[in-house]
Amino acid sequence: MTVVIKLGGSLLNLPHLADAVTTVLSQRADQHCLIVAGGGAVADVVREWSRVHPLDDETAHQLAISGMELSRRLLERLLGFRSVASREAAFQTWKYDAAPLLLEVEPFVTAEEAESGLSIPHNWDVTSDSLAGWIATRWPADEFVLLKSIPTPHRISAAGAAVAELVDTYFPQLAPQLPLISWSDLRASARIEPWLMADANEIRTSQMNQNL
DSSP states (O other): OEEEEEEOGGGTTOTTHHHHHHHHHHTTTTSEEEEEEOOTHHHHHHHHHHHHSOOOHHHHHHHHHHHHHHHHHHHHHHHOOEEESSHHHHHHHHHHOOOOEEEOHHHHHHHHHHHHSOOOOOSTTOOHHHHHHHHHHHTTOSEEEEEESSOOOTTOOHHHHHHTTSSOTTHHHHGGGSSEEEEEETTTTOOOEEEEESSTTOBOOSOOOTTO
């Protein structure tokens, strides 16, 4: 089984980030974990550039993805994990080493959009949350985990979370395509908690085994 884990850019200034990520990954030790790094402060800079300069959506989208690549390189150094740019490279690596991997987002998304003919919108409705979610649908992943700086929004739908600006506005369109969406407040307990399930995207309220 494969778990795509999106590490929010707001967490990159967390002093004990490596330890917190290790705690999260220990809860999915029996699964293949693929980590997608968020853009964080770099994405905020791109937003500011877009307000100041006449940047079209495509240019801003590509610059924001470049920011995610910068975050990935930081995580490489902090966590000591390898990076891959394709499924083939990931599966080949996992044959011999089950350690978590970091995804090179730009080459993967570019190749996936070209080969599948499917694309995610290239505008500010999509942030790294939706981009990582889209990657999880395309991989495909058995679970998608959001690592955030805020508590799990229990009893809130994907649409409600978007209204509350906990996820971006495109995310509710992706959520029903994912079998299980989980959440972890990495600034608190770093415990993975179930959030949404694929069955009509109902909120998961029953007790679940933490290692599902």
